[in-house]
Amino acid sequence: MIGSEDLKWFLELAERNHMTRAAERLGISQPALSHWLKKMERDLGQPLFRRGRQGMELTTFGEKLKSHALPLRQSWQDFMQAVESDDKELRARFRFGIHASVALFALPPIYRKLQTLAPLVRLTLQHGPSRHIAEDIISKRVDVGLVVNPVPHNDLVIKELYKDQVRPYCIKGKYKDRLILHPGIFQSQELQMKLKDFPDELVETDSLEVAAHLAMAGEGIALLPERVARALAGTRLTPVGDYSVVDKHCLVYRPSLRETQAGLKLIQAVREADYG
Secondary structure (H helix, E strand, O other), rough: OOOOOHHHHHHHHHOOOOOHHHHHHHOHHHHHHHHHHHHHHHHHOOEOOOOOOOEEOOOHHHHHHHHHHHHHHHHHHHHHHHHHHHHHHEEEEEEEEEEEHHHHHHHHHHHHHHHHHHEEHHHHEEOOOHHHHHHHHHOOOOEEEEEOOOOOOOOOOEEEEEEEEEEEEEOOOOOOOOEEEOOOEEEEEEHHHOOOOOOOEEEEEEOOHHHHHHHHOOOEEEEEEHHHHHHHHHOEEOOOOOOOOOEEEEEEEOOHHHHHHHHHHHHHHHHHOOOO
C-alpha cells in the first residue's frame, strides 16, 4: 500500500530525474532508493521511469502518478495535521472531585468510558465530602466532580447521574447493639431520626469504610449508602428493615468546562458510564 513517504520519494525522484541526487536530497543511500523504486513498480504493476540520455524519464504511467501525487500528499499532510490538532484538543488534565467511598464504585466505569471516548484525558483525583467538592468547583480549585445531593448554584451545571439509598446494614447472625454512622453526612442524620427502635449507643466515624468494616466484624449496625456497602462488603452485609433515605449522585461542573473538546468528552464519559 502506497503511503505518504512513498509519494515523497517518488516526487523527489521525478523532480531530480537522477537516482543519486534524489537519494542525497532524501538523506538515504542510492541502493536504498533503487530498491524502493523496484518494489514500488512491482506493487503498482507498471514502470514509473525509463532510462534516457538525460538520465531518468517518467513513463506515461509515471506522469499520471505525478499529476496526482502532489495533491494526494498534501491531502494526507492536511489529514495528519487535523488528527494532531484533534489530539491536542483532547489531551488535557482535569481536577476531579469525588468522595473516596463513592470513588470505589464510580471511578472504574468512568475510566472505562474515558478510555473509549478520550484516552488522552487525564484526571487528578481530589477526595472529600460532597459539599466541599461543590465549594471547590465554585472556587475553581476543582474542575469537575461527582457530588451527592448538590445544592443548586448559579455558577454550577448539575446533571443527575443515578440514585442511591442510605440504609442500615449489619452482618448476618449476631451483632452488637450499637449504631455506627458518619455524623457529617446529612442523610445519616435524617435516617437516624427515622430509626425509632434502633440502639441508643452510637459509634461515630468520618470514614464509611471504617463503618462498613465494623459492621462486618459484628460490632453494630452501620448506616451506609447501598452502593458503598456493595462495593466494600459484597453480600456480607444485609439491610435491616425498610428504612432508607434516597441520595442523588450528580455530575457537577462550571459552564466553562464545555468550551473545549476534552471537557465535552469528559462530561460525556461521566454521563454515559455504567454505574450498575
